[in-house]
Amino acid sequence: MAALTPLLKARGLKRHFGGVKAVDGVGLDLGPTGVHALIGPNGAGKSTLVGLLSGRITADAGIIEFAGRDITRLPAHARVRLGIAYTFQVTSIYPRLSVEDNVTLAVRHPSGDVTTAARAALARVGLDIHARQIAGDLSYGHQRLLELAMGLALTPRLLILDEPTQGLAAGEIAGFSALVRDVARDASVLLIEHNMDVVMDLADRITVLDFGRVLASGTPDAIRKDRAVQAAYLGA
Numbered sequence: 227m228a229a230l231t232p233l234l235k236a237r238g239l240k241r242h243f244g245g246v247k248a249v250d251g252v253g254l255d256l257g258p259t260g261v262h263a264l265i266g267p268n269g270a271g272k273s274t275l276v277g278l279l280s281g282r283i284t285a286d287a288g289i290i291e292f293a294g295r296d297i298t299r300l301p302a303h304a305r306v307r308l309g310i311a312y313t314f315q316v317t318s319i320y321p322r323l324s325v326e327d328n329v330t331l332a333v334r335h336p337s338g339d340v341t342t343a344a345r346a347a348l349a350r351v352g353l354d355i356h357a358r359q360i361a362g363d364l365s366y367g368h369q370r371l372l373e374l375a376m377g378l379a380l381t382p383r384l385l386i387l388d389e390p391t392q393g394l395a396a397g398e399i400a401g402f403s404a405l406v407r408d409v410a411r412d413a414s415v416l417l418i419e420h421n422m423d424v425v426m427d428l429a430d431r432i433t434v435l436d437f438g439r440v441l442a443s444g445t446p447d448a449i450r451k452d453r454a455v456q457a458a459y460l461g462a
């Protein structure tokens with residue numbers, strides 16, 4: 227994998243908010259497949275970093291390349307078109323619309339058969355039987371699956387999941403993890419996650435942020451053994 231060109235490559239990314247160095251010189255390589263987890267204490271800069279990668283937040287400095295192309299200044303919608311999908315930390319569905327309409331709306335540029343893509347995405351997360359239901363009536367766990375379907379309908383090359391298991395029951399987490407593992411077979415998944423069991427179970431690689439900087443990056447095993455990570459984050 228190290229010899230392959232990464233799908234996404236970020237170097238020297240910076241974003242400060244007043245005196246707060248939310249992201250302060252971060253480099254990141256994401257492979258074309260697999261799960262890369264982004265972890266770190268509250269306020270470490272995880273959400274800001276994914277905001278920079280998805281284009282919702284503009285960088286003060288640094289460079290982001292996606293599939294060999296400089297996307298640093300591209301707006302978010304153009305990045306979606308290139309294959310970067312993003313699901314939010316809080317549910318972002320349209321509660322009054324049907325499940326299927328939510329997914330159809332998520333596919334912004336209507337080239338190709340949107341309905342087929344929407345149905346395939348719903349089937350993949352197991353919500354096809356709820357397609358006609360009003361999204362706001364779904365259970366919380368199903369709403370999170372709907373969000374995943376909205377991301378998958380874009381057939382992303384990179385899927386960014388911001389705390390996807392937050393608020394899910396243990397049984398739901400197992401199902402969700404299986405799905406993420408399946409998605410990561412042919413796409414890159416960047417997972418922001420506080421649940422360390424989920425991280426250690428799913429991640430091929432982990433990057434640890436602390437105070438807006440990369441504290442460590444490596445395999446789950448290397449991260450678990452890393453002294454600086456233990457001291458700053460894992461509390462071991």
Ligand SMILES: Nc1ncnc2c1ncn2[C@@H]1O[C@H](COP(=O)(O)OP(=O)(O)OP(=O)(O)O)[C@@H](O)[C@H]1O
Pocket residue numbers: 243246247248266267268269270271272273274275
């Ligand atoms: N729009 C903003 N304006 C001012 N400060 C901000 C803004 N966004 C983030 N910050 C600050 O930047 C730092 C990093 O925040 P960020 O949300 O990226 O961290 P995080 O690792 O995602 O935290 P959490 O795990 O709690 O979601 C924090 O100190 C936060 O208060």
